[in-house]
Amino acid sequence: MRKDRKERSDKYYSMLNAGGVVFARLGFYKATISQIAAEAGVADGTIYLYFKNKDDILYQFMNYKSGRFFETMRQAVDGTDPADLKLRKLIRCHLKEFQNDRDMAVIFQSEVRYRRDVAPHIKDISKIYFDLLTEIIEQGQNDGILRQNLFMGLVKRFVLGAVEGVINTWVAAEGKYDLVSMADPLVDLYLGGIEAR
Template sequence: MESKSKPKYKLILDAAVEVIAENGYHHSQVSKIAKKAGVADGTIYLYFKNKEDILVSLFEEKMGQFVSKIKHEIDQTEQADQKLYKLIEMHFSQLSEDPSLAIVTQLELRQSNKDLRLKINDVLKGYLALMDTILQEGMEDGTFQNQLNVKLVRQVLFGTLDEVVTNWVMKEQRYSLVDQAEEVHYLIYNGLRDHS
């Protein structure tokens, strides 16, 4: 396999996002991805084993960038409730800036086989760990209730963000996703904060 730092690798992944968003994963032949990327079909196999490998790689690549951007922003923020807001707002803004990627993550990744879903869940672990860190910090500094079931709260948080984005995708992005960040933060934060 060729190096992931080569420009064609990124070109192929970006093309795959567009092709899969337009045609659906099952109707996205490697030849369509190659054509969109402007490379020969065989070139794709220098970087990827098969179409499934392309899908997992694009999720790894995009999710890796996503997590490092959010982590960078969160590291600049002091309070746990503001970190939570930043995570919500960036989750929405990064997907609204790339509607094709939103279609792939919200719809196409869900229709994949069990092995593929397990690989994708592996990639998500870094993002979920980031949520856990924010929740732990908030419990320790008194921003959030100190007896939270972190795993359950993380599932609720991720599930909420995920559903809001899926709804936006299903409604063909007819409204601002980012405008919903404040209200989603308000609802979640008020459920988590220490009311004593």
């Protein structure tokens, strides 16, 4: 059908990407259609041939990015590694993907938390993430690498919350340092904590 052809076109992606750029720079509400159109090098009206409305641009942007993101995550984790290494790979991958696509990072960290209407979509996103974590942690417990008496719901929040905190700081610092280098020290904290032995 026609819509498919359109959606796969270069023009479609340049608009999607322009949306990402402008939303990241100004936030959803301050971004205007005219700015997005200008960034993509098309007329304002053209946006509406490809997207239902402004919300739809954000929605499709998230959809596209999160799809690719989780494919990458899944690949990073699949395999026969021990749980602690899987956790390391997961976090490294997360930080690497966000470092390589700062617009996505900004939008995921702020719009996602902000916009309630995007929330249903986002729930899926963190669900997939949480499922990956559940797999890893349960495997680690079965192999005796991780403690048995863990409150799983809390541990997942603990892990994801801390990564997000690290990412937010990096975003606020305008990405002036290497984010990926935080991965291993962070996982060391997850595993061993801060207490002296």
